[in-house]
Amino acid sequence: MIPSELNESTALLLNAHPQASTDQQACQQASIDRSGYIPESFADGVIFAQSIDDVVLAMSLAHEHGVKIVPRGAGTGLAAGSCAQAGEVVLDLSRMNQILDIDPVEQLAAVQPGVLNAEVNRAAGEHELFYAPDPASTAICSIGGNIATNAGGMWCAKYGVTRESVLSLLVVLPDGQLLRTGRRTIKGVAGYDMNALLIGSEGTLGIVVEAVLRLRPKPRFTSTMVAYFADENTAAQAASAVIAARLQPSVLELMDGKSLRAIDAALGTEHQQRGGALLLAQTDGFGAQLEMQALTQTIAPLASHVELAENEEEAHALIEARRQAIPSMELLGTVSICDIGVPRNRLAEAFAGLQRIEAERGVEIFTIAHAADGNLHPIIVVPEGQSITTGAAKLALADMFYLAKELGGTLTGEHGIGLLKQDWLAEEIGETSLQLQRRLRAVFDPQGILNPGKAI
Amino acid sequence: MIPSELNESTALLLNAHPQASTDQQACQQASIDRSGYIPESFADGVIFAQSIDDVVLAMSLAHEHGVKIVPRGAGTGLAAGSCAQAGEVVLDLSRMNQILDIDPVEQLAAVQPGVLNAEVNRAAGEHELFYAPDPASTAICSIGGNIATNAGGMWCAKYGVTRESVLSLLVVLPDGQLLRTGRRTIKGVAGYDMNALLIGSEGTLGIVVEAVLRLRPKPRFTSTMVAYFADENTAAQAASAVIAARLQPSVLELMDGKSLRAIDAALGTEHQQRGGALLLAQTDGFGAQLEMQALTQTIAPLASHVELAENEEEAHALIEARRQAIPSMELLGTVSICDIGVPRNRLAEAFAGLQRIEAERGVEIFTIAHAADGNLHPIIVVPEGQSITTGAAKLALADMFYLAKELGGTLTGEHGIGLLKQDWLAEEIGETSLQLQRRLRAVFDPQGILNPGKAI
Incomplete structure (x- = not known):
């Protein structure tokens, strides 16, 4: 039974999809991630996809009725990239969590998007292989989310980020069509690099329902x-x-x-x-x-x-x-884990700058860094109950952007733009690039129904 | 003085650009590459760009007058991706061949597109660094061309292809606008991966006028x-x-x-x-x-x-x-260097298949392979004067595609589609992907003036 206060189009979709739920608690849980961002309202419903067909049906219905869809993996995002609000429906992929196949000779794993990062590594380990991108959240984050953000981690210093470890994707496009990108071979240049376009696109271009990952010798x-x-x-x-x-x-x-x-x-x-x-x-x-x-x-x-x-x-x-480190900080209050990147020989200046920001803004900042990549995680901590995405915390985030920029760096090394970092995107990539990227997005999603308002 | 038989729009462009030439020999040389493909006619003119401004002017004029532009580096392409014909103007980047800056601490090189691959490696070597993508043609191929094809080489087994070694590009778009992609930091996820979209796009989306390359410790x-x-x-x-x-x-x-x-x-x-x-x-x-x-x-x-x-x-x-190896084969006739990719444990089957094709088609095939990547170079050799892109040679190329496909591989591991491999692209990537990629291309180039008829 769909509550009557929902708008007509989301109600149509939720009524028509067998895996839809409008349970209040489910909607609330599905509307927040680990960024600390609290939306003003919650999603109208959640679809708990169990199969590719479930995702195709969800997007076909969304396409037909013009319903806004927010894809979601494990909900461990740090940029509010999978937060949702009223008028939107969350498409939860966490139940599509199977490792479909490990090919120990070719050193590949075919997986569903909801499988956890650590689970892939555990399974790969049985064959003396490993999956290189290992976010700190490895135990709780999903491969689909890793792909959406082009996630990094500790081993990226030598082995590269998610983009370097994904060979092929099966994607449901915003109109419900299936698209296969890449291939199962290590190399291949037939057509544009659609893998790379999808990886890091923060769920704005399509929904990954299967991925072929490259494993590496342990x-x-x-x-x-x-x-x-x-x-x-x-x-x-x-x-x-x-x-x-x-x-x-x-x-x-x-x-x-x-x-x-x-x-x-x-x-x-x-x-x-x-x-x-x-x-x-x-x-x-x-x-x-x-x-x-x-x-x-x-x-x-x-x-x-x-x-x-x-x-x-x-x-x-x-x-x-x-x-x-991060769990220890979480005991001290509400955290926001930022992720600026700077040239590798300017790390010391970045630390000095962060100390200045801490003093000036009156917020606590703890910093850990993937030093070989110049990727810092300044972690803002505010007392429980205080907002981490507005006020002094937001001002500190702005300061960090300008610090990174001044040092020749970037606002986000591996977490993405999501909702939290929208204010500075144009300034970082330039208006020409932003407009071009928006036109590319419209090629995939002319209706603007997929993760609206996020990323670019 | 522009010959009167040229069409009006190319004449307008060539008259207006200070670096334009309509010298017959220059036009002929600029219209062919190392694929063995011989166009039926040659380009109307060549612009020998010496600066970013020259490229911007060329594309602005081309945009204004609807002139088809074929970008060209060192002309060592193997898929006829920079071949040109009547009604087109070649934009030759080979004179923009400076290394602008090497940062030995950050391990980066900023270069112009016309600089040769080996030259980058020589300069990097002075700092105990190297540039990993090293095509067999390293001594004669340019970085711009390497970027256009996402070139590989011998060291890619461990260090990845061009895409893994390019951090940032400065690109002139088809309408003459400048676009900067990527950044000088190792990691960064603000916006879509525009680097990767440009790399391997075979000169169909924009013209690279500057690149920041990642060097690695020797x-x-x-x-x-x-x-x-x-x-x-x-x-x-x-x-x-x-x-x-x-x-x-x-x-x-x-x-x-x-x-x-x-x-x-x-x-x-x-x-x-x-x-x-x-x-x-x-x-x-x-x-x-x-x-x-x-x-x-x-x-x-x-x-x-x-x-x-x-x-x-x-x-x-x-x-x-x-x-x-390849120079030795070139002594035996006209060569076409193909580049199928297969799963790494199916190399033996690929060799057996190539021997069958050789016998059936009555052409000589010599094969060398980047074995760690499953990337084979079957080199078709026909007697001097015989066509390498039609007849038996073309039938052999078709057979190779179906061989690669049957083994779960790809038609092209590192050379690109160009003109030569158009026939099989849709079959490899699928109609959905091809149509989508054509719409992406149109976002960059709605007039269809950049390297028309090539790649996708």
Whole structure:
């Protein structure tokens, strides 16, 4: 039974789709993500797709009745890219969560969009393979969402982001047609790169219902280290020195002093006793140990303390601290995880700028960074109940954009524009590009029914 | 002075542009590439652009007068993607050949489109860096052309193709507007991936006038080997075994017996005495030697003879044989270098299929392959003076497409569709994708003036 206050077109769609729900709680849950953005109203309904046919039917009905559809994976987005409001219907892909096939010889996985990132890695691991893009949210984020945002992660330093690990997509277009992009071969240039156009398009061009992922050989050897430094500036200098020394760590993560304090408070660890900032590095491959030696020599003159993992267990413990950073901050209030990118040798300036912003705006900012890519996560934390997307927090986000811009960088390295970062998009990419991209979007979606108001 | 027989609109453009030439020989040279395709007529004129302003002026005039423009780099394309005919004007970018800036700390190079691939690598080498996409034509092909085709090469096995090494482009759109795509940071997801849309678009969406390339640290250590096998089937099995063993060579090239014969004939080498097919492998990084040991152990049971380079000079000699393969074949007649891609464990089937095609069509086919990517170069050779793009050669090309398709592969791994492969594009990518891509093209070029009739 569809509530009578819904508008006619969403009611038509929700009545006609067997997987539709208008349950209040479901609508509310499906209308928010992990960005901290709270919409003023919630979606009219949710379709819990279980099959490609369910998605085709949803888009065909939406196309026919002009209903706005918000695609959604696991809802872990950080830019409000899958938030929804009244007059919209959420198309939830989380139940399409199967690994369809792993080809260990070709090193490919065919998956549904709702499968979790960590689940792909677990299954790949059984064949001594891994899936490289590993957002911090690996345990809870879905491959479909990763594709929508061109997600990155720790291993991207060496192995590239989602775009470099997706070979082919099966996509439902806004009018319900099916489109296959790419191919199952490593290389291929027949026609435009439709994979890349879809990847990172934040659910505005089509809905991914199947993806062929490229897996990579699990490194036979790894070497893992953490080094402590007096402060962020010194740690950032060390990270830049690693790049300048032509080394290629598979992981190079920086955590500032405030992050260490949050982790220590949450987990009872004693990072702060060893330094005011931390660098986590991993090398891999047949030369992992030798490369780590070179790396350690490079940073030693700057470090106050260095710990090399003696075995797998110790390595896991060192990496786990990094994975616990964001959960530790979440204990302190409401968080907004930003993701500016800067040239890799300007990390120190970025940290200094963030400290200025923190002081000027009166908000707490904890910063961790994928240092090898120049991709920083300044994490704004406000007291529980206070808005993270307006007021001082929003002003701080604006300041971060201008900081990144001044350093030759970008507003968003791996989270996307969503709703949260719309204000600065034109300034970053330019009006010519924005208008062109909007015309490209209209080719896919002339009615403007797919994730309206998001991304570009 | 513009010849009177030209059509009015090309004459208007050529008269108005200070860098235009209607010299017969220039027009003829600018109308063909290295595909072997001979157009029935030649371009009305050539504009030898020396600056961004020259390109902007050319496209503004073309836009105003509806003149068809064929962009051209070094003219080394293999799919007739830059061939031109009467009624068209060639926009030659080869004189815009400067390296504008190398940033050794950020590991970036800003270059003009006409700079040669090898020149970028030479300049990068001075900073212990390299540019990964290295087509066999590195000494004579331009970066602009590499971008137009999303070119690959030997090192792509480990480092990816052109798309993975371009961070930002400055593009002149068909109406003369300037568009900047991407950014100078390693990561960034603000807006759609316009870099990737332009890369591989075969000069149909815009004209690249500047590119920011990602350089990579030159490996401190490399190890190089050639192994000989009884026949192509065994060599292909060995290549597949390397992939299956989870090894990651930076180079893995296969040459068939006929190629060895051509090289021996041209260079006086004695490859054939050691085997009926050859595999060239290189590993790199801190574990280069260890990884090569593992690789050699993997293929040893299948090989008849293995040679490990003892020093840089020997390694260079081993690789040089591969680089001389195509020049050696060019001594035997007119060549057409095809580039099908197949799943990596179906290489042996691909070689068997190519031998069938050779026998059935009565054309000579020599095959070399980027084995780690499953990307084969079957090289059709016909006697001098015989057409390489019609008759038996064209039938063989068709057969190759269906062979690749049957094996789950693609018609073109790295050369593009151009004019030569139009017949099979729809069958490969599907009618839905083709129509969609044509509508995307029209967003950039509603008049259809940029490289008409090519690619999609």
